[in-house]
Every structure is written in structure tokens, then in C-alpha cells.
Amino acid sequence: MRTSRGSWSVAGLVAGFAGLAVSYCVAMVLTTRDAPLTSVAEGVTRLTPGPVVERAIGVLGHWDKPVLLLMILLLSAALFAWAGLLARRWWWAPVIVYAVLALVGGIAVQSQRGAGTIDLLPVAVGLATWLVCLSLLTEPLRRHEQATEPGAADPGLPASPGPGTADHTRRTFLIRTGVVVAGAVVLGTVGRVVGTGRRHVEEARRLLRLPGVTEPRAPAGVRVGVEGVTPWVTPADAFYRIDTAFVVPTIDPDDWHLRIHGMVDREVMLSYRELIARRVTQAWVTLNCVSNPVGGDLIGNAWWSGVRLADLLEEAGVQPGADAVLQTSDDGWTCGTPLAALTDDREAMLAVAMNGRPLPIDHGFPVRTIVPGLYGYVSACKWVVEMKVTRFADIEAYWTQRGWAEQGPVKIASRIDVPGDGGDVEASGGRVAGVAWAQRTGISSVEISVDDGPWQRAALGRVPSVDTWVQWAATLDVEPGEHTLAVRARDAHGEAQTGEVRDTVPDGATGWHTIRFEAKETVDG
Ligand SMILES: Nc1nc2c(c(=O)[nH]1)N[C@H]1C(S)=C(S)[C@@H](COP(=O)(O)O)O[C@H]1N2
Numbered sequence: 001m002r003t004s005r006g007s008w009s010v011a012g013l014v015a016g017f018a019g020l021a022v023s024y025c026v027a028m029v030l031t032t033r034d035a036p037l038t039s040v041a042e043g044v045t046r047l048t049p050g051p052v053v054e055r056a057i058g059v060l061g062h063w064d065k066p067v068l069l070l071m072i073l074l075l076s077a078a079l080f081a082w083a084g085l086l087a088r089r090w091w092w093a094p095v096i097v098y099a100v101l102a103l104v105g106g107i108a109v110q111s112q113r114g115a116g117t118i119d120l121l122p123v124a125v126g127l128a129t130w131l132v133c134l135s136l137l138t139e140p141l142r143r144h145e146q147a148t149e150p151g152a153a154d155p156g157l158p159a160s161p162g163p164g165t166a167d168h169t170r171r172t173f174l175i176r177t178g179v180v181v182a183g184a185v186v187l188g189t190v191g192r193v194v195g196t197g198r199r200h201v202e203e204a205r206r207l208l209r210l211p212g213v214t215e216p217r218a219p220a221g222v223r224v225g226v227e228g229v230t231p232w233v234t235p236a237d238a239f240y241r242i243d244t245a246f247v248v249p250t251i252d253p254d255d256w257h258l259r260i261h262g263m264v265d266r267e268v269m270l271s272y273r274e275l276i277a278r279r280v281t282q283a284w285v286t287l288n289c290v291s292n293p294v295g296g297d298l299i300g301n302a303w304w305s306g307v308r309l310a311d312l313l314e315e316a317g318v319q320p321g322a323d324a325v326l327q328t329s330d331d332g333w334t335c336g337t338p339l340a341a342l343t344d345d346r347e348a349m350l351a352v353a354m355n356g357r358p359l360p361i362d363h364g365f366p367v368r369t370i371v372p373g374l375y376g377y378v379s380a381c382k383w384v385v386e387m388k389v390t391r392f393a394d395i396e397a398y399w400t401q402r403g404w405a406e407q408g409p410v411k412i413a414s415r416i417d418v419p420g421d422g423g424d425v426e427a428s429g430g431r432v433a434g435v436a437w438a439q440r441t442g443i444s445s446v447e448i449s450v451d452d453g454p455w456q457r458a459a460l461g462r463v464p465s466v467d468t469w470v471q472w473a474a475t476l477d478v479e480p481g482e483h484t485l486a487v488r489a490r491d492a493h494g495e496a497q498t499g500e501v502r503d504t505v506p507d508g509a510t511g512w513h514t515i516r517f518e519a520k521e522t523v524d525g
């Protein structure tokens with residue numbers, strides 16, 4: 001008995017749809033963006049002449065998109081089945097079919113607005129799934145054919161295979177098909193649930209109106225006016241992102257609650273509506289990550305709007321002996337924040353908006369904590385849902401369990417933005433610039449040194465408070481050729497940024513940012 005052509009096309013179909021399901025799931029988990037198949041549909045719509053699209057919409061009405069998706073699915077099904085059939089003769093033939101399909105998917109994904117390399121991941125994972133599943137499913141079919149084909153058997157062995165072999169390979173094929181189908185259904189469903197939740201919350205976020213939240217207006221004089229220096233205000237979509245969430249929590253504001261408990265006189269339970277009905281506080285605060293290496297870019301400056309934590313904690317009535325607040329995120333991440341930082345006069349807040357808009361989901365929507373002067377890992381809890389007033393002696397938090405320091409005050413630091421490492425500058429009159437920060441204390445001066453020479457003062461931009469970074473700029477006058485440039489800052493207490501080189505673990509890197517550059521007679525442009 002030979003295997004039927006049917007089994008081979010079923011293998012192709014099942015492997016094909018498993019790949020689509022996996023790519024869909026990965027796309028939903030990764031981003032809000034459409035799955036590759038949907039991107040292809042959008043690409044087809046974009047490439048179709050306008051009048052044809054209009055006619056189709058005229059005939060199909062709201063059904064134009066489902067019908068197009070269905071047509072693409074049917075075409076894919078035919079190609080998948082064909083790939084399965086081809087596999088019977090030439091193992092490499094389906095690889096070509098899949099490669100072409102993946103290429104089409106990849107191009108469609110990349111042609112979307114704002115697409116990045118990461119958007120190719122669903123396509124790549126889908127392609128890998130096709131190859132693995134197809135070989136899994138066709139392997140028993142191949143064995144079956146070899147076992148049952150006369151003459152194919154090893155001449156040294158008895159001519160006819162044992163009676164169980166054909167049954168055995170068929171059973172293997174059926175079991176594997178079942179497993180692949182079940183896996184695809186599960187992953188497809190997971191993708192759907194994740195994707196729907198995210199879209200729903202995106203919609204809720206878009207419709208929010210936050211009273212008292214104003215547009216970010218950078219104060220006068222913050223910019224030093226050197227081209228290439230990091231913008232003083234970091235747009236939300238350029239703001240660094242650090243979290244441990246594989247799937248970002250998507251919380252409908254109507255479902256959000258914050259519980260303040262532990263060593264307090266009265267537990268506080270707060271809904272989102274109650275939170276945004278309170279008095280809004282707003283501040284420019286520069287947030288940075290303890291894992292930021294010297295010269296790194298895990299730092300950003302934004303206009304945050306929210307509710308002061310000092311007031312909320314006062315209402316709860318903090319009991320004597322407490323020195324910490326254990327914050328918990330909706331995704332289970334925790335951090336321990338010094339109580340004093342949440343109750344003194346700094347603008348420690350439950351932030352609901354970033355740069356005048358509701359927080360982006362990735363940055364903690366609907367509510368996160370912002371505490372000026374502390375690294376994010378001990379303070380800036382995104383998707384915060386619980387605050388327990390407690391003692392450091394009694395708690396451990398996510399990163400402190402993993403070797404990072406319990407306390408995480410931001411260290412004095414400075415960075416060269418212009419020129420970039422290895423860049424060119426005009427030897428005489430060329431401008432160099434960057435940023436420096438010492439949140440809570442403020443920067444009093446920034447100095448640069450060329451080739452380890454004497455330190456020279458840079459000019460500083462203005463700042464609205466001690467809690468933001470400051471831009472600096474200086475003018476060079478050096479011989480043409482290769483040089484190094486180093487920068488160091490001093491805080492408002494007169495403490496100088498240390499040149500001692502230390503790693504980010506356990507409480508933040510130190511050392512002077514130093515780059516190489518080439519001084520030229522003239523730089524074009
Ligand atoms: N829920 C949650 N909040 C978190 C984290 C996290 O992993 N999960 N990471 C923290 C760290 S280490 C930093 S530096 C900041 C980064 O905030 P951002 O992603 O908005 O820039 O968030 C903090 N809040």
C-alpha cells in the first residue's frame with residue numbers, strides 16, 4: 001500500500017496553518033501591529049488600483065476585508081497543500097515555496113508605517129514552524145512509502161516488512177498531525193486573546209480625557225542649540241523601555257485599582273476615576289536606568305502628570321518604623337522604594353500621563369510611579385496596582401533578589417552626544433555638546449578635556465528644576481587630527497563626577513564618558 005497523495009497534501013496544509021498560527025501569535029504578543037497575513041492583505045489593498053478597491057467595497061460593503069483575507073487564506077491553503085505534495089518527490093521543493101511566501105510576508109510587514117526589524121520576527125518564526133512541522137509530518141509518510149514499496153527495501157533483508165509497519169507509520173502520522181493541529185489552535189487562540197485585549201485598551205486609552213493634564217512646553221533656554229545633541233524633551237515613542245514583561249499588561253482603566261496597605265492606619269483603595277479626579281501635579285523629570293552604561297542612552301526626560309504620593313500616603317497614615325514601600329505591578333514585578341523619597345517635597349507621583357498624553361501602554365498605562373532622583377528599578381513601577389508600606393528589613397524585590405542594590409539613588413553623570421564616537425569636528429570653532437544629570441541635586445558645572453589636557457568649562461542650558469538633565473556645549477580649538485574628548489560634571493553640592501570606572505551592577509556605572517574624534521580643517525555640511 002502506498003501513501004495517498006491526500007496524506008501529503010494534508011501534511012502540507014497542517015504545517016502551513018501551524019506556521020500562520022504561530023506567526024499570528026508572535027505578532028500579537030510582540031506588538032499592536034497586524035499579523036503578517038493581515039499585512040499582506042493590506043499590501044494587496046494598497047497595490048490594487050483605487051477604482052477596483054472602490055468597486056469591491058461597493059459590491060461587498062463591510063465584507064471587503066474579510067473576503068480579501070479569505071481569498072488570501074484559500075490561496076495560501078492551496079500553496080501549502082501543493083508544498084506538501086512536492087515534498088513527496090523533492091524534499092527541497094517546499095522550502096522554496098515557503099521561502100517565497102515568507103519573502104512576500106516580510107515585504108508586506110516591512111512596508112507598514114514605522115516597521116522595524118523586530119516586526120520580521122513573526123515571519124521568521126512562522127517560516128521555521130513550517131519547515132519543522134512539514135518534516136515532522138512527512139517523515140512517517142516517507143517511512144511508510146519506503147516500507148511498502150517493493151524493491152525499495154534493503155535487499156539484504158526479508159522482502160516484505162513486518163505486518164505492523166504500515167499501521168505504525170500511519171499511526172505516527174495521525175498522532176503528529178493531531179498534536180500540530182492542537183498546538184496551532186492553542187497558539188492561535190492565545191494570539192487572539194492577547195491581540196483583542198490590547199486593541200481594546202488602546203481604544204480606551206485614545207478616548208481618555210484627563211482634566212488638568214497640560215501639553216509639554218519646554219521652558220525657554222533649555223536647548224544649547226548644537227545640531228545632533230539629544231532633544232531636551234524625549235518623545236514618548238523614542239523613550240527607552242525597560243521591563244521584564246514578555247506580554248505587556250493591558251489594563252482597562254475601569255478595571256484598575258490601587259491598594260495602599262501594610263503599616264498604615266487606614267488602607268486606601270483607589271479606582272482610576274477617583275485618582276484622576278484628584279488634584280493633578282506635573283513636573284519635568286528625567287528617568288534613568290541603573291543598567292545604563294557610561295555614555296549609554298537608557299535615559300529620557302518627559303513631562304509627567306499625576307497625583308502626589310505624599311498626599312495619598314498621608315491620608316493612609318504611615319505608622320512609625322516604616323522605611324520602605326514595596327510596589328507591585330499588575331505583572332507581578334516588584335520594587336522597594338525608600339518611604340522618605342515618596343513623602344518629602346519632591347514630585348513623587350502616581351503618573352497617568354507622559355508628555356501630555358495618557359501613558360503609553362508600554363510605559364505603564366494606566367498608572368505608574370515616578371520618583372525623581374531614583375533609578376527606575378527601585379521606584380518607577382509601571383502598571384502599579386499595590387503599595388505596601390513596610391520595612392526594607394522585611395522585604396525583597398525583583399532586582400534586589402538578583403544582586404542589585406537595595407538603594408538606588410541616581411549618580412552624577414554626563415554624556416557626549418556630539419560628536420559621536422569616531423566622528424568629525426571642525427578643528428577650530430567646532431561645537432561639541434551633550435547632557436549631564438544629577439537628579440535631586442542639580443548640575444553646577446560640566447567640563448571637557450581634550451587628550452587628557454586641562455579641564456575646560458562648558459556652557460550649560462537652563463533647567464526648570466534639579467530633577468532634569470541639562471544640555472551642555474563647548475567650542476573646540478585643537479590641531480587637526482585624531483583626539484580624545486572626555487566629559488565630567490559637578491553637582492550643586494560641589495561633588496565631582498568620579499572618574500573611577502565601575503560596572504552598572506550593583507548600583508549604577510561610574511566613569512567619565514570618553515570618545516575619539518577627528519578634528520578637520522573644515523567639515524562639510
Ligand atoms: N512593572 C514593571 N515596572 C518597571 C520595570 C519592570 O520590569 N516591570 N522596570 C523598571 C526599570 S528597571 C526601569 S529603568 C523603568 C523604565 O521605565 P520605561 O520603560 O518607561 O522607560 O521602569 C521600571 N518599572
Ligand SMILES: [Mo]
Binds near residue numbers: 242288289290375377
Ligand atoms: Mo532600569
